Amino acid sequence: MEEREKTKNNTEMRILGFLCNWCSYGGADTAGVSRLKQPTDLRIIRIPCTGRMDPLFAFKALISGADGVLVSGCHPKDCHYSVGNLYARRRFEVLKDFLPFLGIESDRFHYTWVSASEGQRWQEVVTEFSRRIHELGRNPGFDMNTNLVNSEAR
Amino acid sequence: MRIGVFVCQCGTNIASTVDTERVAQEVKKLPDVVYTTTYMYTCSEPGQQEIQRAIEEHNLQGVVVAACSPRMHEPTFRRAVEKAGLNRYMFEMANIREHVSWVSNDREANTKKAIELVRMAVAKLRFNQPLFPSRVAINKRVMVIGGGVAGIQAALDCADAGLDVVLVERRTSIGGKMAQLDKTFPTIDCSSCILGPKMVDVAQKENITLHAYSEIESVSGYVGNFAVRVRKKATYVDWKACTGCGVCMEKCPSRKVPDEFNEGLSFTRAINIPFPQAIPKKATINRSYCIYFTKGKCGICAKVCPAKAIRYDMTDEVVTEEVGAIIVATGYDLFDPSAYGEYGAGQYRDVITGIQYERILSASGPFGGHIKRPSDGREPKDVVFIACVGSRDASVGRPYCSGVCCMYIAKQAILTKDHIPNSRSYVFYMDIRSPAKNYDEFVRRAQEEYGVQYIRGRVGKIYPRGDRLVVQGMDTLLGIQVEVEADLVVLATGIEASRGARELAEKLHISYDQYGFFMENHPKLRPVETNTAGIYLAGVCQGPKDIPASVAQGSAAAAKVLALFARDTIETSPQVASVTERACIACGKCIEVCPYGAIRWKELKGGVRKAEVITTVCQGCGLCNATCPPKAIQLQHATDNQILAEIEELCA
Ligand SMILES: Cc1cc2nc3c(=O)[nH]c(=O)nc-3n(C[C@H](O)[C@H](O)[C@H](O)COP(=O)(O)OP(=O)(O)OC[C@H]3O[C@@H](n4cnc5c(N)ncnc54)[C@H](O)[C@@H]3O)c2cc1C
Ligand code: SF4
Ligand code: FES
Numbered sequence: 001m002e003e004r005e006k007t008k009n010n011t012e013m014r015i016l017g018f019l020c021n022w023c024s025y026g027g028a029d030t031a032g033v034s035r036l037k038q039p040t041d042l043r044i045i046r047i048p049c050t051g052r053m054d055p056l057f058a059f060k061a062l063i064s065g066a067d068g069v070l071v072s073g074c075h076p077k078d079c080h081y082s083v084g085n086l087y088a089r090r091r092f093e094v095l096k097d098f099l100p101f102l103g104i105e106s107d108r109f110h111y112t113w114v115s116a117s118e119g120q121r122w123q124e125v126v127t128e129f130s131r132r133i134h135e136l137g138r139n140p141g142f143d144m145n146t147n148l149v150n151s152e153a154r
Numbered sequence: 155m156r157i158g159v160f161v162c163q164c165g166t167n168i169a170s171t172v173d174t175e176r177v178a179q180e181v182k183k184l185p186d187v188v189y190t191t192t193y194m195y196t197c198s199e200p201g202q203q204e205i206q207r208a209i210e211e212h213n214l215q216g217v218v219v220a221a222c223s224p225r226m227h228e229p230t231f232r233r234a235v236e237k238a239g240l241n242r243y244m245f246e247m248a249n250i251r252e253h254v255s256w257v258s259n260d261r262e263a264n265t266k267k268a269i270e271l272v273r274m275a276v277a278k279l280r281f282n283q284p285l286f287p288s289r290v291a292i293n294k295r296v297m298v299i300g301g302g303v304a305g306i307q308a309a310l311d312c313a314d315a316g317l318d319v320v321l322v323e324r325r326t327s328i329g330g331k332m333a334q335l336d337k338t339f340p341t342i343d344c345s346s347c348i349l350g351p352k353m354v355d356v357a358q359k360e361n362i363t364l365h366a367y368s369e370i371e372s373v374s375g376y377v378g379n380f381a382v383r384v385r386k387k388a389t390y391v392d393w394k395a396c397t398g399c400g401v402c403m404e405k406c407p408s409r410k411v412p413d414e415f416n417e418g419l420s421f422t423r424a425i426n427i428p429f430p431q432a433i434p435k436k437a438t439i440n441r442s443y444c445i446y447f448t449k450g451k452c453g454i455c456a457k458v459c460p461a462k463a464i465r466y467d468m469t470d471e472v473v474t475e476e477v478g479a480i481i482v483a484t485g486y487d488l489f490d491p492s493a494y495g496e497y498g499a500g501q502y503r504d505v506i507t508g509i510q511y512e513r514i515l516s517a518s519g520p521f522g523g524h525i526k527r528p529s530d531g532r533e534p535k536d537v538v539f540i541a542c543v544g545s546r547d548a549s550v551g552r553p554y555c556s557g558v559c560c561m562y563i564a565k566q567a568i569l570t571k572d573h574i575p576n577s578r579s580y581v582f583y584m585d586i587r588s589p590a591k592n593y594d595e596f597v598r599r600a601q602e603e604y605g606v607q608y609i610r611g612r613v614g615k616i617y618p619r620g621d622r623l624v625v626q627g628m629d630t631l632l633g634i635q636v637e638v639e640a641d642l643v644v645l646a647t648g649i650e651a652s653r654g655a656r657e658l659a660e661k662l663h664i665s666y667d668q669y670g671f672f673m674e675n676h677p678k679l680r681p682v683e684t685n686t687a688g689i690y691l692a693g694v695c696q697g698p699k700d701i702p703a704s705v706a707q708g709s710a711a712a713a714k715v716l717a718l719f720a721r722d723t724i725e726t727s728p729q730v731a732s733v734t735e736r737a738c739i740a741c742g743k744c745i746e747v748c749p750y751g752a753i754r755w756k757e758l759k760g761g762v763r764k765a766e767v768i769t770t771v772c773q774g775c776g777l778c779n780a781t782c783p784p785k786a787i788q789l790q791h792a793t794d795n796q797i798l799a800e801i802e803e804l805c806a
Contacts, residue, residue, distance in 0.1 A: 012263065012266075014804065014805065016801065016804060016805070021225075022665070022685055023665065025223075025225065026225060026665075026685075028252065028253055029223045029225055029226075029249075029252040029253075031252075031257060032223070032251065032252030032253060032256040032257050033252060033256070035256050035257070036257065037257055037258060037259070038257045038258060039258075040254075040257075040258045040260055040263040040264065040267055043267065043270055043271060043274065043804055044249070044253055044271075045274070045797065045800050045801070046224065047776070047792060047797070048729070048774055048775055048776050048789070048792055049775040049776060049777065051775050051776060051777035051780060052775065052776030052777065052779060052780055052789060052792060053780060054779070054780040054794070054797075057797055057798070057801060060798060060801055060802075060805075061801050061804075061805055064801070064802065064805040064806060065805045065806070066801075066804070066805050074665075077660050078659075078660065078665065079663075080663055080685070080686070080775075081663075081749050081750075081773060081775035081777065082663065082749045083749050083777075084749070084775050084776075084777050087747060087777060087780075087781070091780070115665060116665050116673060116685070117665070117667040117668060117673060118668070123257075
């Protein structure tokens with residue numbers, strides 16, 4: 001019982017991670033194998049490549065109550081399918097610009113590259129992104145009444 | 155759908171920080187989940203039988219295992235459910251070890267996270283469909299990239315088994331670093347005497363095609379059917395005509411060409427055969443030193459060549475080789491010791507590297523096998539060896555151990571004593587690493603029988619005194635400063651990834667670690683496979699190792715290729731894109747983005763066009779799926795509905 005009270009369960013944020021199978025999912029595994037401790041907010045979805053990542057997935061998550069979305073793939077030039085992450089990068093940049101128009105802070109979405117050997121880098125990415133989301137606090141979510149063009153979007 | 159969930163305890167790996175019982179109880183409440191249980195080791199034989207029993211007993215139509223990473227055991231469990239009559243794609247895994255129990259000790263948070271991950275897996279599974287692989291023919295030719303001892307071994311093993319082998323070597327001869335060594339530890343047999351016959355074998359095997367002085371231009375295709383474009387660099391000598399007689403080399407007036415094979419300790423000619431045992435034994439013109447190319451006149455080699463083989467107008471040629479598997483064995487390069495200014499490498503001529511010393515010791519080396527100082531040709535009396543120059547030192551970005559230096563230092567110190575009986579050798583070292591069979595005994599022999607003095611500690615400075623060198627360092631065992639006057643200093647420079655390794659990895663779509671060594675699929679259980687099916691690793695390109703280990707890995711890679719080629723066809727994954735023709739608006743965007751050209755137009759009646767996936771060519775990246783405006787093209791097993799189901803399960 002006491003243990004239950006001690007946990008920070010109630011303050012946990014809802015963070016979704018989309019990781020490509022070949023690099024970043026492996027990097028997260030490497031972090032695990034090396035027992036590199038991380039915040040517990042993140043839930044990981046395995047996708048074949050960041051090129052599979054439809055920006056709508058991130059959008060869908062953020063409007064249905066996720067507090068943060070993290071996407072990670074192979075470093076540029078290392079994509080298992082050569083170019084998937086290059087297409088992804090362009091799409092994510094557009095998404096970042098677009099989110100504020102829906103009243104969602106663009107900082108709630110982040111993408112990065114982590115290779116299968118970079119367990120430590122993965123630990124840093126998760127720690128930093130979780131910290132950032134905790135700072136932003138709960139995502140109020142998309143609501144028909146929000147002023148669609150908020151200040152962040154000029 | 156009737157779903158069963160198996161929550162693995164993985165001994166205590168999971169159970170110690172995740173309440174597996176509670177996970178099983180909680181997910182039992184989910185719609186469609188009709189059976190849940192926990193198990194100690196689900197991947198074990200009885201664990202798998204437990205799944206199969208439950209499938210029968212509870213009429214399960216889908217299975218979720220919450221355990222380790224799917225990168226580890228997804229294939230295991232897919233086979234297990236298949237044996238019980240389910241389609242192997244009616245299976246999902248939740249990673250509650252690598253992503254949960256091992257990265258946090260917060261039992262409550264972990265348990266909650268595990269429950270959510272299982273819920274997501276169940277949500278996805280509800281949308282899974284049985285999928286069936288198709289088969290394509292295997293092209294039973296193999297390419298080996300890199301002709302060092304590891305590549306040679308792999309090529310010979312494959313050729314002995316009757317395969318057609320294409321061996322691609324960047325330099326003008328195969329042999330790699332081993333061809334430059336004098337003797338080899340721990341038996342001190344002569345390196346070229348044991349390597350030479352293997353090199354000759356490569357030349358004589360009819361089923362080995364050797365492209366020397368060649369590099370990989372590009373790689374396309376996939377396991378079973380790769381197409382590799384190989385750039386054969388211009389040698390300016392027609393190798394079909396060249397007999398390797400060496401007359402050109404003798405007569406060439408450009409005589410100040412640093413000899414790469416002798417590590418810059420001697421000169422060769424602008425037209426040369428790199429060493430007497432070279433395979434192929436053919437001459438190559440070094441353009442930057444050739445007077446014909448630099449000054450536009452000369453042409454002596456063309457005049458003297460009895461075979462009329464000189465072709466000044468030769469250009470690079472690109473050939474395409476089609477193969478079913480590739481073994482990468484591109485070896486290593488050595489650390490540049492100038493990073494350690496205090497050692498004076500490059501500044502003092504008698505401070506040399508270990509590989510230079512191998513050449514000096516070698517009878518075919520720059521001094522005919524007599525140990526001499528590069529500066530004045532005098533025979534040294536005191537020789538100092540410095541270990542770990544560019545190994546185990548994070549300050550130069552090389553925190554790893556090169557694995558062979560301790561051993562070759564002992565070898566070189568023994569050989570020094572054999573050559574010059576009244577010489578003294580000193581070794582500055584950090585630790586002695588000699589773990590293989592007969593290795594520690596070998597180092598002891600150097601110390602006890604040959605009187606080599608081992609001083610534990612780092613060298614701080616090397617500076618000249620008269621025509622000798624003073625080596626100053628700490629003896630950390632005695633806790634005192636020591637100073638040794640030496641005639642010759644040998645730096646055991648560390649092993650690093652071969653020049654161009656990263657670029658090659660990018661062409662092959664294989665991964666490399668932060669130092670540029672290629673990544674194996676699993677550090678313990680799949681050490682010669684890469685993450686890319688049909689591409690295997692051998693030798694030091696995967697990480698530092700000695701000759702026995704490189705040869706063993708060469709043979710292992712060959713065995714993997716033979717196992718792959720034991721069948722005539724290969725199963726291709728059904729996790730490919732598929733088009734719903736009704737929804738396709740024929741915009742052609744998928745055709746544009748597909749990195750493999752796996753989508754083409756299909757003409758329907760009335761001139762209507764629709765996208766069509768060539769399933770054996772599709773690699774399953776899903777780029778088309780994310781691109782398609784009406785979402786008419788869907789990547790099987792990672793469809794929009796499946797991924798959205800996971801998102802909704804978590805966020806709703
Ligand atoms: C000074 C010294 C002494 C040593 N002494 C011993 C010893 O006594 N006993 C022992 O067991 N080990 C010894 N070693 C270690 C030994 O050299 C290696 O274990 C062995 O050479 C590894 O073989 P390899 O085939 O993996 O690599 P390499 O010998 O490096 O061969 C790689 C080959 O691939 C080619 N290549 C590279 N890149 C490409 C590319 N992109 N395309 C095509 N080809 C390419 C290279 O030109 C080369 O021919 C010593 C090492 C050093 C530095
Ligand atoms: S998933 Fe689509 S884009 Fe990727 S290889 Fe297959 S057809 Fe091409
Ligand atoms: S496979 Fe990792 S980003 Fe494409």
